Amino acid sequence: MGSSxxxxxxxxTIAFSTYFVIIIFQLPIFSVPCRTGICKTPLELTSSQLIASEVFPLFIVKALIYPGTVAKAIFKQKTIPSYRSLLHNFNTRTISVESELQRLEVLAGSYLCVGGAILGLIKPGRMGLFGILLLMLGLIREPIMGKSDLTRAKGIQIHPTIFIALVSAFFSIRSDVREIIRTFNLKRVGKAKYY
Structure with a gap:
């Protein structure tokens, strides 16, 4: 019992660490048009919305996106941008309200993904899993439902990293993992009785 x-x-713990790295260090999991051009991570989409709505102070948004910016600069072997010039790439071009409402699941899923990664530092929960599922629903629904107008779904792509994020978000829920292990152990003990 203790070993399970x-x-x-x-x-x-390993699953949440993987999920946290994917979300906070901004590994691309999708491509969708947004205020900054094309957003490839939930954190980029969330940050562009937070900057445009001016709900949070800019230093909070900068603190959120700085680790990913540093990781990208190191990976691409470029100079690390200064903290002050961090938001120069975030031009907040206007997007129609209709366009934002069409991608409401993607936006809500992005907020839940980022919230799940941050709150998961205290205690991993289901918020990240719901965020990834909502993201996938929004990204898959757009091309299927928009059959008549293919130009809307033109900039949308799903990267394979989203499936790694989905699996790691699921396995970061400790109670569910414990239930899976318990079920596996019961089946194994049941098979051993027959032999």
């Missing part, structure tokens, strides 16, 4: 709890804790 330890195993569940280990699996959920």
């Amino acid at each position: 709890k330890r195993l569940a804790k280990l699996i959920s």
Whole structure:
């Protein structure tokens, strides 16, 4: 019993760490038109909305996007941008309200993904999983429902990284992982009785 709890804790910790790295260090999981041009991560989409709505102070948005910007600069072997010049790439071009409402699931899913990654530092929960599922629903629904107007779905892409984020978000929920391990152990014990 104790070993299954330890195993569940280990699996959920590794899974949450993977999910956190994907979201906070801004690994591309989709491509969708947004205020900054094309957003490829939930954090980019969330940040562009937060800047445009002016709900949060800019230093909070900068603190959110700075780790990903540093990681991208290191990966591309470029100079690390200064903290002050961080938001120069975030031009807030106007997008029609109709266009934003069409991608409401993607926007809400992005907020939940970022919230799940941040709140998961305290205790991983289902917020990140719901965010990824909502994102996938919005990204898949757009091309299917927009059959008549293919230009709307033109800039939308789903990267394979989204499936890694989905699996890691699911396995970061410790109670679910513990239930899977318990079920697997019961099946294994049941098979051993027959032999």
